[in-house]
Amino acid sequence: xxxxxxxxxxxxxxxxxxxxxxxxxxxxxxxxxxxxxxxxxxxxxxxxxxxxxxxxxxxxxxxxxxxxxxxxxxxxxxxxxxxxxxxxxxxxxxxxxxxxxxxxxxxxxxxxxxxxxxxxxxxxxxxxxxxxxxxxxxxxxxxxxxxxxxxxxxxxxxxxxxxxxxxxxxxxxxxxxxxxxxxxxxxxxxxxxxx
Numbered sequence: 001x002x003x004x005x006x007x008x009x010x011x012x013x014x015x016x017x018x019x020x021x022x023x024x025x026x027x028x029x030x031x032x033x034x035x036x037x038x039x040x041x042x043x044x045x046x047x048x049x050x051x052x053x054x055x056x057x058x059x060x061x062x063x064x065x066x067x068x069x070x071x072x073x074x075x076x077x078x079x080x081x082x083x084x085x086x087x088x089x090x091x092x093x094x095x096x097x098x099x100x101x102x103x104x105x106x107x108x109x110x111x112x113x114x115x116x117x118x119x120x121x122x123x124x125x126x127x128x129x130x131x132x133x134x135x136x137x138x139x140x141x142x143x144x145x146x147x148x149x150x151x152x153x154x155x156x157x158x159x160x161x162x163x164x165x166x167x168x169x170x171x172x173x174x175x176x177x178x179x180x181x182x183x184x185x186x187x188x189x190x191x192x193x194x195x
Contacts, residue, residue, distance in 0.1 A: 056181040057173070060109075064169055067102055070094065093148040095161040099168035100141035106172040106179075107134040113179025117186045134171055140164060 071094060078089035114127050144161045147153065 053177075053181055056177045056184060059180055060173055060177040063105065063176070064102065064172060067105070067172075068098055068169075071098055091148060091153045091158055093145045093161075095165050096141045096144035096148060099161070099165040100138055100145070102165075102168035102172040103134040103137035103141060106168070106174075106176040107131060107138075109172075109176035109179035109183075110134070111179070113182030113186075117182040130175065134175060137164070137168055137171060141168070 074092070074094055075089050078092075111127070111131065114123075141164060144157060144164060147157045148161065
């Protein structure tokens with residue numbers, strides 16, 4: 001017999017109760033499952049698009065950090081301008097190399113995510129048009145690498161490679177994050193189909 005003071009809150013949906021039954025091992029005295037806290041699935045629940053996007057952005061931000069980590073290490077141990085033979089760290093091609101890697105990763109993530117989610121068949125020309133952006137970035141990065149390996153680096157190339165790196169990070173966050181989000185959603189959809 002249920003205690004009238006222990007009714008389920010109105011904010012608990014049937015989906016929350018089902019999730020609690022599957023994942024919760026603790027139950028109240030009258031065998032009513034306890035709802036899963038909102039912190040485990042975000043404000044909209046464990047299967048919401050908000051949660052998928054947040055997780056994708058977190059993964060992509062971690063990858064950006066590790067792609068840029070060599071820049072931090074090289075910057076910390078680079079010789080000063082008077083000790084350097086071929087310019088300083090700020091004039092080195094490592095900035096453009098990192099940008100080139102990020103553009104390539106953005107393209108790979110984006111195309112893999114779109115092709116696995118089935119969107120490439122319905123939006124083929126849009127996918128091809130969007131793919132031009134990271135390809136253009138790779139080409140520009142390679143040109144910057146070749147210019148910065150010369151004996152004297154023009155100041156506009158030096159500044160441009162920083163702008164190029166920032167653009168590469170943004171492209172990777174948006175296109176790489178979108179592709180990763182598509183991959184994760186497609187994986188969840190496939191898992192739901194097989195249940």
